[in-house]
Amino acid sequence: MSSRHTDLDTGPLYALSHLDALESEAVHIFREVAGEFENPVILFSGGKDSILMLRLALKAFAPAPVPFALLHVDTGHNFPEVLAYRDRTVERYGLRLHVASVQDYIDRGVLRERADGTRNPLQTLPLTERIRTERFDAVFGGGRRDEEKARAKERVFSLRDEFSQWDPRRQRPELWNLYNGRHAPGEHVRVFPLSNWTELDVWQYIAREDIDLPAIYYAHEREVFRRDGMWLTAGQWGGPREGETVQQRQVRYRTVGDMSCTGAVDSDATTIEKVITEIAASRLTERGATRADDKLSEAAMEDRKREGYF
Incomplete structure (x- = not known):
């Protein structure tokens, strides 16, 4: 909620709460991407950060539908509760869902199971190939700077080359919340509208908005x-x-x-x-x-x- 106080010279002044300020920034980022790019997509796993991203996208374009598809990289080892939530959400809002399956790549012999059983590191190829084949030029991710030291280096607009690789030397300054989405053919931009949120912010916003979670x-x-x-x-x-x-x-x-x-x-x-x-x-x-x-x-x-x- 915003707070209000009165300045004797200028009249009523309004100050956004920290959650309102974070929401406003994220909504601005979604609208900026819609204006700059031709074919954006939202990474959506059914986890809390992607759920929050979708809620902010819905707010950004209401009452119109979200103008982006969703993309899920399915490892085949996902929690059943989360997959069920994903499917309910897609049906509820009438969204388009792309699924890049790690199991498909294993079945074709392109990828091999790891000795430790984890498939998270195997998601890179299905993700990057789906970005290339669908020609997505902007990919929304739910990464936050407080999560991990490598994520703390990310800009809101993170340029990726034609091989989807990240080069820190090519990242652009983002002074005064000005975002540069320029990219060459074959390149794309990863976009992180939750960059400045913390885990506590996420949960406080979920509580305020009464957002359903798995x-x-x-x-x-x-x-x-x-x-x-x-x-x-x-x-x-x-x-x-x-x-x-x-x-x-x-x-x-x-x-x-x-x-x-x-x-x-x-x-x-x-x-x-x-x-x-x-x-x-x-x-x-x-x-x-x-x-x-x-x-x-x-x-x-x-x-x-x-x-x-x-």
Whole structure:
């Protein structure tokens, strides 16, 4: 909500709350992309950040429909609750959904399963090929600068070359919220309207707007096993291994990705108010605490960005 006070010389003055200011910035970015690009697309996984992005896009163009399609890179190891949410959302808003399937590439022999079972690092080729074949010139992502050090380097408009690769030396200044979408044929721009949001901002906005989320974001009973300091869900990807014991615990997920690398946290946060309290007290980002794919090396996310994934 905005606040109002009176200046004796100029009359009523209005100040946006921090959530209103973040919303206004994101809406401006969506509209800027609609004006600058011919064929944008929104990356949508059914995770909280992509859900928030879609809500902001709906606001940006209401009462008209969102003028962008959605793109999901499906690892084949997604949480069923999240896929069901994705499909309900597409039907509810009459959206166009493109699905790039990692399993298709494995079946064709183009990609091979990793020894650790995780498919998150295998998403790069399906994503970049779908961008090229559909000729998407702007791709919205839900990355935030507070999540991980490599993401903190991103500009709002992140230029990618004809191979979808990221070169930090080619990124442009964004003074006074001026965004340069110029790109050569074959290049595209990744766009991050949530860059300046924090995890706490996301949850506070979700609470304010009463946004529905997949149930796994709230505390629930689940069968999990311990690996590398995280509670992972057993599934068709191959866990648990010998010696890893499955337990019934009350957990929730702070972030959602491939089941093989997304850990749950012990939690009693069954309501959004409790989640906000829990996040406010945390000193670890959701990716730092619960994403094994970011721990493959010190520069795991940086490497994936250079290859074209994020």
